[in-house]
Amino acid sequence: MKLTFNNLSMTYGKNQILNGLTTECHSGELIGLLGPNGAGKTTLIKLLATLASPTGGDVLLDGTSIVAHPNVMRKQLGYLPQQVPYLPNLTAREYLTYIAAIKHVPKTQTKPQIENLLSQMHLQATGNKRIKDFSGGMRQRVGIAATLLNDPQIIIADEPTAGLDPEERVSLRNIFAELANDHLVIIATHIVSDIEAIATNLLLIQAGQFRYDGTPADLLKRSTGTVWEYRVDDNHLPANLNKGARSLIQRADGIHVREIAAHTPSQLAKPVAADLEEACLGVFKGVIQL
Incomplete structure (x- = not known):
């Protein structure tokens, strides 16, 4: 059908x-x-x-x-x-x-x-x-x-x-x-x-x-290179977290930021594999070009 x-x-x-x-x-x-x-x-x-x-x-x-x-x-x-x-x-x-x-x-x-x-x-x-x-x-x-x-x-x-x-x-x-x-x-x-x-x-x-x-x-696969992760101090959280392209994760070594961006958002940021939610958000935010 x-x-x-x-x-x-x-x-x-x-x-x-x-x-x-x-x-x-x-x-x-x-x-x-x-x-x-x-x-x-x-x-x-x-x-x-x-x-x-x-x-x-x-x-x-x-x-x-x-x-x-x-x-x-x-x-x-x-x-x-x-x-x-x-x-x-x-x-x-x-x-x-x-x-x-x-x-x-x-x-x-x-x-x-x-x-x-x-x-x-x-x-x-x-x-x-x-x-x-x-x-x-x-x-x-x-x-x-x-x-x-x-x-x-x-x-x-x-x-x-x-x-x-x-x-x-x-x-x-x-x-x-x-x-x-x-x-x-x-x-x-x-x-x-x-x-x-x-x-x-x-x-x-x-x-x-x-x-x-x-x-x-x-x-x-298309989202490769669009999600980045870096660690920040409690007193140096990124501004505008509510813009929807960032998320905070509490790990043993402190707070980590996962950010959806076409280019590295920080010198400390490393590319990581996107999950499906991040990949979808990358499309809606125009970060992933299809």
Whole structure:
């Protein structure tokens, strides 16, 4: 299954939200859609979910326009919005039965699908408890189970780990990684650690345009020579730490600064390997030229 963005644009009034987005995504990929707040991630997700129509360009699913024929996408789509709508007084099984009816899952398949998904999401033992009594992570897993009813081939999640504790975030990442074996999974987030270990491809979006389209490994390779580390005294901390291109690390020998820069920021600085968050930040700051 192939999803093609063809010069996709979106304008609200005089504001250009998306500008000429072009790329291809395929089954078996987990795409990390990364960008700062206001970059256009949520708008793009709404277009892919056919909740809005672009003002320019198109999106093709296996060659068919989802703008002209939205049901082509809707039949294949599992969409997990940032705020999952819940009916708190229903149990997980009751809620999934309700969603199955909305999705027109055949009655003969409803119960087997629900039980399989509850097992997959590690919710079988709590399937008869009311959703209002669930933790945030358990509610997200119910939301993913609802998303996967009727076996959609494309799964889109918008900020799926917002508000979850570290253990719950790891659990969700593992679920998405497993799904990406035979589905197309797109995760929109501004938290690099959410997709660092599982993304096969990255789409970095800023000001409505793709700044990078490729693999995490290639981005890290391109970041060589853009991250520097040096030690400073407590009384000589660099100014403007809040500009976003520097971070402080407390080590046994004192405070170390890691800085993203095209050239050495200090005579004491030595080049170090970038992590993925630094590489992404280097793109957004214009330090890494692509």
